[in-house]
Amino acid sequence: MLRVKMFVLMPFLILLLTLDYSKGEVKMLPLVHQTLNCNERTVLQCSVSSSMPLNNVKVFWKKQEERDFECDPESKNNPPGFECNYTEETLTLTISNLTPANMGTYFCCIRTDSGHAKEKIDVSIGQCPGEFSNQMAVPGQVQCSFNGVYPKAMINWYHYDKNLTSNSTTTSLENSDGTFNITSVLNTQDKHKRYNCSLWSLKHGRYSDQEIEVEDQAKSSPVSGISTELCLSWALIFLSLMFSSRACLSL
Ligand SMILES: *[C@@H]1O[C@H](CO)[C@@H](O)[C@H](O)[C@H]1NC(C)=O
Ligand SMILES: *[C@@H]1O[C@H](CO)[C@@H](O)[C@H](O)[C@H]1NC(C)=O
Ligand SMILES: *[C@@H]1O[C@H](CO)[C@@H](O)[C@H](O)[C@H]1NC(C)=O
Ligand SMILES: *[C@@H]1O[C@H](CO)[C@@H](O)[C@H](O)[C@H]1NC(C)=O
Ligand SMILES: *[C@@H]1O[C@H](CO)[C@@H](O)[C@H](O)[C@H]1NC(C)=O
Numbered sequence: 001m002l003r004v005k006m007f008v009l010m011p012f013l014i015l016l017l018t019l020d021y022s023k024g025e026v027k028m029l030p031l032v033h034q035t036l037n038c039n040e041r042t043v044l045q046c047s048v049s050s051s052m053p054l055n056n057v058k059v060f061w062k063k064q065e066e067r068d069f070e071c072d073p074e075s076k077n078n079p080p081g082f083e084c085n086y087t088e089e090t091l092t093l094t095i096s097n098l099t100p101a102n103m104g105t106y107f108c109c110i111r112t113d114s115g116h117a118k119e120k121i122d123v124s125i126g127q128c129p130g131e132f133s134n135q136m137a138v139p140g141q142v143q144c145s146f147n148g149v150y151p152k153a154m155i156n157w158y159h160y161d162k163n164l165t166s167n168s169t170t171t172s173l174e175n176s177d178g179t180f181n182i183t184s185v186l187n188t189q190d191k192h193k194r195y196n197c198s199l200w201s202l203k204h205g206r207y208s209d210q211e212i213e214v215e216d217q218a219k220s221s222p223v224s225g226i227s228t229e230l231c232l233s234w235a236l237i238f239l240s241l242m243f244s245s246r247a248c249l250s251l
Contacts, residue, residue, distance in 0.1 A: 025051040028091075028108050028119040036098060038128035038150065038179075044093040044121050046108035055113040059086045061093045064105040064120075100125055100150045100178030125150060127201070128179050132210045134197065142212055144197035145183040148175065153201040155184035158209075159192045188214065 028046040036042055048059070061084055063069035071084040071093055078084065081102075083094040091108050103125060109118040130149035136142065144155065152172060157164040170184040186195060192214070199208040 026054060026110055026112055026115045026117050028110060028117050030108065030119040030121045032121060032123075036123060036125055038098060038100075038125050039148075040098055042095040042098045042102075042123070044095075044106055044108070044123070046091045046119055046121075048089040048091065048110055050112075050114075052114065056111075058111045059091045060084075060109050061091070062107045062109060062118075064107065066104075095123075098123075098125065100128065101176065103178070127151065127204055127207075129208060130179065130182075130199070132197075132208065134210070134212050136215060140188055141185050142188055142195055142197075142214060143183065143185045144210060144212060145181060146199050146208065147181045148177075148179040149182055149199065149201075150179045151201055151203055152180050153182060153199050155182055156198045156200055156206075157184070157186045158196040158198060159190070159194065160196075164190075164195070 027049045029049060031045045031047070032043075044061075048054070048057075059073065061069075061071040061082075069079060071078045071082050073084050073086040073091070081096050083096070085092045085094075091110070093106065093108070095102050103123050106121045106123060107118045108121070110116060128148055128150035130146040132144065132146055134142070134144040146153070146155070155165075155168070155170045157168050164186060167189075168184050168186040170182060172183075173181045175181065182199070184197065186197075188195070195212050195214070197210045197212055198206055199210075200206050
């Protein structure tokens with residue numbers, strides 16, 4: 001008999017407890033100002049709404065994936081790259097330069113005498129296009145890089161519609177901000193003048209083509225050979241002049 005009563009009572013108690021826990025007339029209304037783009041200043045915002053005046057208000061931001069993350073408008077010691085403010089019932093979190101490492105779930109939190117509340121805002125980035133660069137490697141090779149790419153991507157090589165990728169090697173390095181530096185070297189035995197270095201991601205497909213023109217190697221390498229020889233001979237002349245002037249001075 002007693003057991004039956006307990007079973008009936010338990011859900012009731014739990015209901016009471018949870019009601020009490022989330023009691024308080026205070027609410028947070030989350031809002032993100034704009035679409036989230038890589039390397040842009042980003043503002044997350046929560047408005048506090050309450051049916052009565054609030055006393056002893058403490059507001060702060062937390063991040064689900066990082067236990068130690070806390071941004072507190074009252075504190076001078078907030079995570080680098082983050083700023084938070086609380087004015088006129090609005091709590092903001094400004095991320096100065098959004099990177100993939102900043103992705104995750106943020107919570108705006110409020111504690112007052114009359115209750116507490118929190119709301120979550122998910123932050124994710126579609127894509128960081130990265131910056132293209134190319135270096136002429138050794139003769140017979142071309143190299144291209146996309147630095148600061150997200151998500152992880154591949155480089156394919158084309159000469160118009162001919163796929164040359166199987167004659168290339170690609171390496172990918174992860175940066176501390178969560179982006180990748182992707183570099184590829186193509187062996188160019190076929191001696192075409194133009195190649196396309198093409199960035200592909202699983203998610204977005206082919207999204208950046210960069211045409212590379214190979215310099216005329218027959219001309220360019222001997223020129224640099226001559227100039228180093230010239231430099232060397234000028235250095236020798238300079239050195240011998242220095243020695244002869246020192247010899248004069250010591251006389
Ligand atoms: C935060 O507030 C301070 C002073 O109230 C102001 O100087 C600063 O620009 C604000 N920062 C942001 C990101 O709104
Ligand atoms: C490189 O790609 C661009 C755009 O996709 C195209 O117009 C161009 O003809 C290509 N060039 C080569 C050498 O493949
Ligand atoms: C790769 O290079 C070899 C010459 O070294 C060439 O015969 C072959 O056609 C190239 N493959 C592609 C896919 O271009
Ligand atoms: C080009 O070749 C690479 C590997 O050889 C392959 O992964 C890629 O899908 C090919 N691209 C196209 C457009 O055929
Ligand atoms: C990626 O490229 C950037 C720009 O060139 C460079 O500053 C950075 O050190 C590179 N990162 C890695 C992991 O090599």
